[in-house]
Amino acid sequence: MTHEHASELLAAFALHALDRDGARAVSAHVRSCAECQRELASLQGVTEQLGSAVRQISPPPGLREAVLARTQVRQDLVQLRRRWAVGLAGAAALLLVVLAGLGVSLSRQFTALSTRLEAQEQVLALLSAPSARSVSMSGSVTAAARFVYDPNRGRGALVVSDLRDPGREFVYQVWLIAGTQPESAGVFRPAPGQSVVFPLAADFSRYQAVAISVERAPSGAPQPTTTPILIGKL
Amino acid sequence: MTTGTPQRFVERPMRFWSVGWDVDRGVTEADQEATLLARIARRDAIAFETLYDRYSRPVYSLAVRMLGNPQAAQEVAQEIFLHIWRGAGEFIPTRGSARSWVLSLAHHRTVDALRRQRVRTVEPLAEGDPGAGGGADVVEQALRGVEGATVRSALMTLSPEQREAIVLAFYGGYTQQEIANRLRIPLGTVKTRIRDGMQRLRVQLVQGEEERE
Secondary structure: OOHHHHHHHHHHHHOOOOOHHHHHHHHHHHHOOHHHHHHHHHHHHHHHHHHHOEOOOOOOHHHHHHHHHHHHHHHHHHHHHHHHHHHHHHHHHHHHHHHHHHHHHHHHHHHHHHHHHHHHHHHHHHHHOOOOEEEEEEEOOOOEEEEEEEOOOOEEEEEEEOOOOOOOOEEEEEEEEEOOEEEEEEEEOOOOOOOEEEEEEOOHHHOOEEEEEEEEOOOOOOOOOOOOOEEEEO | OOOOOOOOOOOOOOOOOOOOEEOOOOEEHHHHHHHHHHHHHOOOHHHHHHHHHHHHHHHHHHHHHHHOOHHHHHHHHHHHHHHHHHHHHHOOHHHOOHHHHHHHHHHHHHHHHHHHHHHHOOOOOOOOOOOOOOOHHHHHHHHHOEOOHHHHHHHHOOOHHHHHHHHHHHOOOOOHHHHHHHHOOOHHHHHHHHHHHHHHHHHHHHHHHHHHO
């Protein structure tokens, strides 16, 4: 649409008296014509007054509620969508952290569990053997401790429950005693609330006793430095 | 067009020149309203409520005047305010006042509603209708609803033909073509009447403003 044509139609455009196509054509021209923009603004000053000159009537109060409700719904949706987006991102991040932690924790627990199961199976296997023996251990602590072994196969396991945590600087050390000579069989720490199953492989015919003493963490001592807290005769 | 059944409405003094210095606040009312629209564009619900409270009365009144039916006016007013809520970002402050933008949008939507209404119902002033061929009674009826003294006297300075064309277009929501058909005159004649009438109206209204000042 030429500028001349559009400027002739501006008054009708301001009055909304053009059909759809005419209005669209004028609108397109005005968008890029500063002169027509000024003229239109001036003509809209006139239509603004024509519109304001009608008898003024207060709208019913229900209209306010209806209008605000409709925009409020939209606003809530916008906010909800934003909140969801933020919430979802947050939740996803949190879930990843939790899953990662859970994964680590689960795998640790699984390892621990399978270790325990293996040990318990060993104990069961030991006990199921006709040649198996079981020795109860006693000493200065009230823990329930048994040593289960099969001298024929050279396999045994220490099963201890209710043993106190020795503290961070100490471990329990297991000794096999041949005559008067203790030989270290390894160290362990009891897990809270769980019994300890400590497998051993040895030629038990060489030893007369099994004992447990408290020694320095992390790996104990070559020879016992304290009096055994538990001892059992083989 | 039906220009409304007689209704009893509360009347209030009108303000025709809303744009001016607000001495109490030191900024123009137009600036404030432009700011309101900018805030609405950012989805500020408080700003929208404020705008509603300022404009619901003129918007609704115009819709009632044009549609002649409070129920239809309420529907179109809802539509208008939703348009403002969605389209406030389209307001360009350098191209006129906020009030002008809001009322122009309101008028446009109401004209659309009026045209939809005419499509649905039988055109009351079609060929063969006693009213067809002349808009004098419609114009008379429409003018009765115009209470602003300044606008009224400005309209009265126009020639009857110019006044008829502008009133049919603005308050009746007719296109130039529809007016030509109704009055059985060439489209070019209607265009000229509207263009000249609007120029004259503008001069009169600006003069009126200067005289008051």
